[in-house]
Amino acid sequence: MKSKLTVMTVAAVVAAGTVAAAVPASAATAKAAPTRCHTADLKAGFALGGDAAPEMGQSAKQTQAFIWFTNTSKRTCTLSGFAGVDMTGAQTTDGTWSLARSSEKPVKIALAPGDTTDFSITLLPVATSTPKKEKFVPSKFLVTPPNETTHFTLKWPFGGQILKQDGATHPATFLNPVGK
Template sequence: MKSKLTAVALATVVVAGTAAAAVPASAATAKAAPTRCHTADLKAGFATGEDAKPEMDQTKKQTQAFIWFTNQSKRTCTLSGFAGVDMIGAQKTDSTWSLVRSAKKPQKIVLEHGDTVDFSINLLPVAKSTPQKQKFVPAKFLVTPPNETKHFTLKWPFGGQILKQDGATHPGTYVNPVGL
C-alpha cells in the first residue's frame, strides 16, 4: 500500500507541474564566478620603489613606469585588458596625450580583497636640450581601469620629459596590458 500511495503522490506532483529537479550537491555549494573590477573597487598609484622608478635621466633607450591597482572591495573581482591612460602635460604647448596600446595579448587577472596587480607604460625620455616643441612634460595621468569609464588622477612623481609623439602611429611611449 505504501508504494501505491507514493506513486499516486508523485503522479499528482508531476501533473500539477511542480516537480522539482534534483540539484547535485556540488552545484549547490559552487560559488559564482567573480565579475570584473569596477573603478570604485580599486585603488591606484605609481610604483615608486627604487626598482620600479623609470630612468628619466637617461635618453638613449625606453624606460618603464608601473601603475598598480589594488582590490579594496570585499569581493573577488577580475581585470582583463588595457587601462586607458591619458597624460596631461605641464607645458602650455602640451595637451592631453592618450597613449596607444602595445601588441601584447591581455590575460584575465583575478584579484581577491587586498590583491594588487600592475601594468607598465613604456616611455621614451628625451634630453633637456631637445627643442621644446619635441618634448612632452608629464604632470598628471588619468588612468581608467579596463572596461570602465571612471578614472583615477595620478600626479606624475618622476620628473623628466618624453619625446612628443602623440600623433605617431607607433610611438615609443605606450601602455601594456594589466598583469604584463
C-alpha cells in the same frame, strides 16, 4: 509487483531519516565566479620603489613606469585588458596625450580583497636640451581601469620629459595590458 526487499529497504531509510535525493551536478550550488572590478573597488598609484622608477634622466633607451591597482572591496573581482591612460602635460603646448596600446595579449587577473596587480608604460625620455615642440613634459596621468569610464588622477612623480609622438602610428611611448 515490488519485491519484499525493496519495500523493506525504503522503509528502513525513511525510518532512519536519511533519505537522500540525487541532485544533478548542474543544480548543485556553486560559488559564483568573480565579476569585473569597478573603479570604486580599486585604488591606484605609481610604483615608486627602487627599480620600479623609470630612468627619466637618460635619453639613450626606453624605460618603464608601473601603475598598480589594489582591490579595496570586500569581494574578489577581475581585471582584464588595457587601462585607459591620458597624460596631461606641464607645458602649455603639451595638451593631453592618450597613450597607444602595445600588441601584448591581455590576461584575466583575479584580485582577492587587498591584492594588487600592475601594468607598465614604456616611455622614451629625451634630453632637457630637446626643443620644446619635440618634448612632452608629463604632469598628470588620468588612469581608467579596463572596461570602466571613471578615472583616477595621478600626479607624475618622476620628472623628466618624453619624446612627443602623440600623433605617431607606432609611438615609442605606449602602455601594456594589466598584469604585464
